[in-house]
Amino acid sequence: MCGIVGYVGPRRVVPILLEGLRRLEYRGYDSAGLVYHHQGQLQRFRAKGKLVNLEEVVDEHIGVASGTGIGHTRWATHGAPTKDNAHPHTDCSGELVVVHNGIIENYSSLRSELTAKGHVFSSETDTEVLAHLIEEHLEDDLVAAVRAALAEVEGSYAVGVLWAREPELLVAARNQSPLVMGVGEEACFIASDIPALLPYTREVIFLDDMELAVLEKGRYTISRVDDAQLLDKAVTTIDWNAAMAEKAGFRHFMLKEIFEQPQAILNTVSGRIIPDTGLVELPEIGLDEADIRQLERISLVACGTSWHAALVAKYWLEKWVGIPVEVDIASEFRYRHLLLNERVLTIAISQSGETADTLAGIRRASSLGAKVLTICNVVGSTMTREADGVIYTHAGPEIGVASTKAFTSQLAALFLFTLYLGQVRGTMDSALRREYGSGLIALCGVIEAELPRLQKEIRALIEKYYTARDFLFVGRGVNFPIALEGALKLKEISYIHAEGYAAGELKHGPIALIDDDMPVLGLVPRDGVYQKTVSNLEEIKARQGRLVLIGTGGDQHLAGLSEDVLYLPEVLEDLNPLLYTIPAQLLSYEIAHRRGCDVDQPRNLAKSVTVE
Numbered sequence: 001m002c003g004i005v006g007y008v009g010p011r012r013v014v015p016i017l018l019e020g021l022r023r024l025e026y027r028g029y030d031s032a033g034l035v036y037h038h039q040g041q042l043q044r045f046r047a048k049g050k051l052v053n054l055e056e057v058v059d060e061h062i063g064v065a066s067g068t069g070i071g072h073t074r075w076a077t078h079g080a081p082t083k084d085n086a087h088p089h090t091d092c093s094g095e096l097v098v099v100h101n102g103i104i105e106n107y108s109s110l111r112s113e114l115t116a117k118g119h120v121f122s123s124e125t126d127t128e129v130l131a132h133l134i135e136e137h138l139e140d141d142l143v144a145a146v147r148a149a150l151a152e153v154e155g156s157y158a159v160g161v162l163w164a165r166e167p168e169l170l171v172a173a174r175n176q177s178p179l180v181m182g183v184g185e186e187a188c189f190i191a192s193d194i195p196a197l198l199p200y201t202r203e204v205i206f207l208d209d210m211e212l213a214v215l216e217k218g219r220y221t222i223s224r225v226d227d228a229q230l231l232d233k234a235v236t237t238i239d240w241n242a243a244m245a246e247k248a249g250f251r252h253f254m255l256k257e258i259f260e261q262p263q264a265i266l267n268t269v270s271g272r273i274i275p276d277t278g279l280v281e282l283p284e285i286g287l288d289e290a291d292i293r294q295l296e297r298i299s300l301v302a303c304g305t306s307w308h309a310a311l312v313a314k315y316w317l318e319k320w321v322g323i324p325v326e327v328d329i330a331s332e333f334r335y336r337h338l339l340l341n342e343r344v345l346t347i348a349i350s351q352s353g354e355t356a357d358t359l360a361g362i363r364r365a366s367s368l369g370a371k372v373l374t375i376c377n378v379v380g381s382t383m384t385r386e387a388d389g390v391i392y393t394h395a396g397p398e399i400g401v402a403s404t405k406a407f408t409s410q411l412a413a414l415f416l417f418t419l420y421l422g423q424v425r426g427t428m429d430s431a432l433r434r435e436y437g438s439g440l441i442a443l444c445g446v447i448e449a450e451l452p453r454l455q456k457e458i459r460a461l462i463e464k465y466y467t468a469r470d471f472l473f474v475g476r477g478v479n480f481p482i483a484l485e486g487a488l489k490l491k492e493i494s495y496i497h498a499e500g501y502a503a504g505e506l507k508h509g510p511i512a513l514i515d516d517d518m519p520v521l522g523l524v525p526r527d528g529v530y531q532k533t534v535s536n537l538e539e540i541k542a543r544q545g546r547l548v549l550i551g552t553g554g555d556q557h558l559a560g561l562s563e564d565v566l567y568l569p570e571v572l573e574d575l576n577p578l579l580y581t582i583p584a585q586l587l588s589y590e591i592a593h594r595r596g597c598d599v600d601q602p603r604n605l606a607k608s609v610t611v612e
């Protein structure tokens, strides 16, 4: 949802900005731009479309300037994805430039007022208002002018501001959009997300809402936007490294991240469960055992793929802990009439920890007295700082826009949490926890072993299906959410229309869609609802539906239903969602790649949705 970067220091600025933007391009790729100081002037370059277009434009200037600059990669909200609407935006004089991630909600009235005062606008964006507003307040103190302008602004922002007359000064601020500062020996950085900083520093400071940073060569100050008194902010050392955010020989980040899943799941589980005793430890969850025993309900809140993880967890928690669980899409949760209190635990599930709707959801839950836990992948992200407790998924940076390893790591964390609740509330004995804990760890080895074979089989299989216009995914029970997730993966990266259904629900309407043109992917492990699922698949076959099945090795019945069956080893029934996700991801990936789609940067999408 737009990425911003900034640098103040002694090094060549353009390569640093471009590298930062490359690492943030997953946040938006409608246009890109950068600006830097050179010989008393600001040099600005912008290009429509992906970063590669900007790189072509700035090519000959790469080695020119050292010093200070800011850059932006855009996911369009206000104004079409054109060059004119690309950031950085300037004031009337062209001496002041702004990059922005967020939405200035009162931009329309501000624009009218500024136009009446003689300001001339050259874009349709909300951001440009900010440049003119700062200009309006600017005499000789850039920091004061930024403070005054932000006082008039409603909405969300992470901003970086430069002024032609202050070549060694970068002013940054945030409110409801992520912004992290990097601290190097002689240099300071800003970025919307940590991967942009990793080649240069792992020492970071997470800015909080309504904070303003003044960056100069090798030094910085932080205060509140509305109060100049300096704040003492903690510096955090990040344990990710730059290589983790590279493709490492894979064709796409998504494929690399699919193959990283065994390790990501293992990292999420390791140290939190003792396989020999079945003892689960989650010290960072911010709830003591008495709190946990008193819980009456759990409310899971998330968006997109993370919401699918929540749907799976409902099956686990209700079955093993016997606690009622409700699952909400965050954009609905935040505006619905909520019945929460201190005995309802709200759990926000989020890869990024910055998703605007999920964040708003936990803020509402907190305001109603509920305890809030977040299951999150990004250390120091806003959700992790605002929640009462955290379970980090240790998936490492996820760069592909379509979430893969973050999802299975969320499932692993949610399964651990189920075991933990079962332990504390006495609903799962140690033998059961041992069995499931060991099963979860063993599953990593199973996935690792199966991945290459699955990829090979799926590559061959998709030749029959990659031209399909529509696809259905069906599953039952704990695998129903995996049908939803499979359909989401396929539609977002291949642009094939796909829907996920509970297999038993088809006959209530969607079965009307079935004909010999409609591939249906069935998730059909030998589990407690196996016979029921098979009956539903028979109903599809009877109507000439083209079945692709994923089932348990040795299940000959499936071969009678379809010639396209992918077999998986038998694992503990409750862990099937983690295993059955893998072929669904690979199928989507291979189809999208075969169709020539841009797998890592699908159209219209961006990772980390920081607007509502």
Ligand code: F6R
Binding pocket: 303, 304, 305, 306, 307, 349, 350, 351, 352, 353, 354, 355, 358, 401, 402, 403, 404, 488, 489, 492, 608, 609
């Ligand atoms: C789909 C996908 C999205 C995210 C959703 C929530 O592949 O990645 O649906 O799952 O935008 O994002 P987080 O988990 O960062 O809150």
